Amino acid sequence: MLKIHHLGMSRSDRSIWLAEELGLQYELVTHTRNAETFRSPQSLWDVSPMGKAPVIEDKGQTIPESGAIVEYLLENYGEGRLRPAKGTPAYIDYLHWMHAAESTLMTPIFINMLSVMTASDAPGLKAFCDGEFITVFTYMNNILGERDYIAGDFSGADIMVAFPLMMLESPLFAQAGDETGKAFLPYPAIQAYLNRLRARPAWSKAEAIFKA
Ligand SMILES: N[C@@H](CCC(=O)N[C@@H](CS)C(=O)NCC(=O)O)C(=O)O
Structure with a gap:
């Protein structure tokens, strides 16, 4: 049987959410982060x-x-579910966001997270993140103003993209002075998109699992 290894507060949320969307049977193996370093335990290295x-x-x-x-x-x-047909314009959008999720989108969000977690306030880093946030979120907000999901219909690309967006809303990673959970106030189409994703039954099922 399919086995999904899960680490709390991690991208393994994506695998669980997708498995729930597809209605797959799977065994969940949960690993616990080192409380001091926040890193993976030996069981995951194994x-x-x-x-x-x-x-x-x-x-x-x-x-x-x-x-x-x-x-x-x-x-x-x-x-054939959750992925546009190859050769269509939607498939190009799907590819774009499948890959941008862990690169163009994740990069400033991850740097921001590290800055917050290490209480570093290097001005160059903050300026980089703020500039990238404006570029990427303005682009996404325009797209999501025109369609409900990032590549047209709901797809695996939404599961990839949602994780970094939701990370930025986490109180754990909020910049000092930011209001928790308000990261997307200036981007109403992104906020509406996240609400739409959270309203999916499979999201609720997955969230109950990875928050257990
Ligand atoms: N690009 C990789 C990133 C994997 C990654 O960095 N995972 C983090 C959790 S989100 C992790 O395992 N961190 C614990 C550690 O590195 O000790 C992916 O998308 O799977």
């Missing part, structure tokens, strides 16, 4: 080549990297 979550095991193979896991699950169990 299965994941770089000690990272998420990682899944299926049909004798170990598959790391959240984007690869989304692609793998859709390819093997999607039956």
Whole structure:
């Protein structure tokens, strides 16, 4: 049976959410972060080549990297769901956001998170993050003003994109002085998008699992 390795407060949320969207049967293996360092425990290193979550095991193979896991699950169990047909403009949008989620979008959000977690206030870093936030969020806000999901219909790309956006809303990573959970006030279409995603039954099921 498909095995999903889960680390609290991590991108493994994506794997669980997708499995719930597809109605898959799976075994969940939960790993607990080191309380002081916030890093992976040995149990995750035992299965994941770089000690990272998420990682899944299926049909004798170990598959790391959240984007690869989304692609793998859709390819093997999607039956055409949650991925636009190849050769269509929507498929290009899907590819764009599948990859931008862990790169163009995640980069400033991750740097912001590290700055907050290490209480570093290097002005250059903040200026970089703030500038990137404006560029990326203005672009996303315009797209989401015209369609409900990032590549048209709901797809794996939404599962990839939602994680960094939700990270920025987390009280854990709010910049000093920011109002918790208000990161997207200036971007109403992104805020509405996140509300739409959180209203999905599979999201609620997944959230109950990864918050347990
Ligand atoms: N790009 C990778 C990132 C994997 C990653 O950095 N995972 C984090 C949790 S979100 C992790 O395992 N951190 C614990 C550690 O590195 O010790 C992915 O999308 O799977």
